[in-house]
Amino acid sequence: MKLNLEGKVVLITGSGKGIGKEIAKSLAEEGANIILNDVDPISLTQAEEELKSTFPVGVFKALGSMAEERDAERMFAAIEQEFGVLDILINNAAILIDKRFMEMNLMEWRRIFCNNLDSIFLASQQAVKLMKRDREPVILNAGSFGGLIPAIGYSAYNASKAAIANLTRTMAAELNPLGIRVAGYIPGVVLTDIIKPMLEHEPQRLIGQIPLGRLADPRDIANAVAFLASGKAAYVNGTMMEITGGKLCTQNTGR
Ligand SMILES: NC(=O)c1ccc[n+]([C@@H]2O[C@H](COP(=O)([O-])OP(=O)(O)OC[C@H]3O[C@@H](n4cnc5c(N)ncnc54)[C@H](O)[C@@H]3O)[C@@H](O)[C@H]2O)c1
Numbered sequence: 001m002k003l004n005l006e007g008k009v010v011l012i013t014g015s016g017k018g019i020g021k022e023i024a025k026s027l028a029e030e031g032a033n034i035i036l037n038d039v040d041p042i043s044l045t046q047a048e049e050e051l052k053s054t055f056p057v058g059v060f061k062a063l064g065s066m067a068e069e070r071d072a073e074r075m076f077a078a079i080e081q082e083f084g085v086l087d088i089l090i091n092n093a094a095i096l097i098d099k100r101f102m103e104m105n106l107m108e109w110r111r112i113f114c115n116n117l118d119s120i121f122l123a124s125q126q127a128v129k130l131m132k133r134d135r136e137p138v139i140l141n142a143g144s145f146g147g148l149i150p151a152i153g154y155s156a157y158n159a160s161k162a163a164i165a166n167l168t169r170t171m172a173a174e175l176n177p178l179g180i181r182v183a184g185y186i187p188g189v190v191l192t193d194i195i196k197p198m199l200e201h202e203p204q205r206l207i208g209q210i211p212l213g214r215l216a217d218p219r220d221i222a223n224a225v226a227f228l229a230s231g232k233a234a235y236v237n238g239t240m241m242e243i244t245g246g247k248l249c250t251q252n253t254g255r
Pocket of ligand 1: 017039064065094115119187188191193
């Protein structure tokens with residue numbers, strides 16, 4: 001299937017590493033110009049070098065926290081100057097703190113909520129201003145299976161991801177009249193830094209919950225996100241696509 005993403009301008013938040021970087025590669029492979037963003041300058045520069053040396057597309061680097069208003073404004077001003085337009089925003093950035101509810105302090109609780117939700121709020125508000133109806137703009141938000149069925153030890157993260165799924169629906173209904181399609185995706189278990197605490201606790205149990213019997217490869221997520229970002233998914237709106245290997249499809253897997 002041809003996704004027709006050549007020449008599109010795409011921003012992926014938190015794309016210095018992990019799933020975000022893989023999404024960037026997948027979209028660059030389809031010919032889209034890529035704006036990488038991360039708070040971590042080292043991984044951001046590595047991702048930039050990797051993409052530039054592999055794909056003949058524009059690669060632009062936006063260093064800063066998308067959850068900080070001044071950073072977001074500065075980065076979007078630079079994006080506007082460089083491209084003048086934004087076609088696809090992928091709100092991928094998130095953090096997780098591995099602490100039970102009673103062990104977490106208010107600062108940690110707020111850190112997760114502010115990071116995971118403010119980043120979507122700020123990036124999306126800024127992005128809408130650069131989106132043009134006739135270029136079929138899209139915003140995609142990263143949720144989590146923890147937002148559907150919470151896992152013990154990650155209350156703030158789970159709740160923030162449930163909020164993101166809910167927000168995705170309101171954003172769709174409010175932004176569709178502007179010509180902007182909004183949807184989201186729920187990645188399966190991918191061995192990245194964010195998931196390490198969960199895997200360290202009980203790796204076999206986690207894999208045993210997946211009917212396909214394996215963890216997700218970042219590419220599994222990136223391929224599905226590329227489809228969602230394309231016009232081929234034009235009628236996928238206001239919903240979260242599960243890319244989890246069927247992790248939540250039954251109560252037990254027979255494995
Ligand atoms: N890995 C999994 O198994 C899994 C499962 C379900 C959902 N997810 C979701 O997928 C997304 C990507 O996760 P990942 O596994 O690649 O995580 P990761 O920790 O490997 O990468 C996340 C990146 O986002 C960056 N980041 C965080 N907050 C930021 C901010 N405010 N501004 C800019 N950059 C920021 C981090 O520096 C990091 O480079 C997240 O939304 C996560 O919740 C991951």
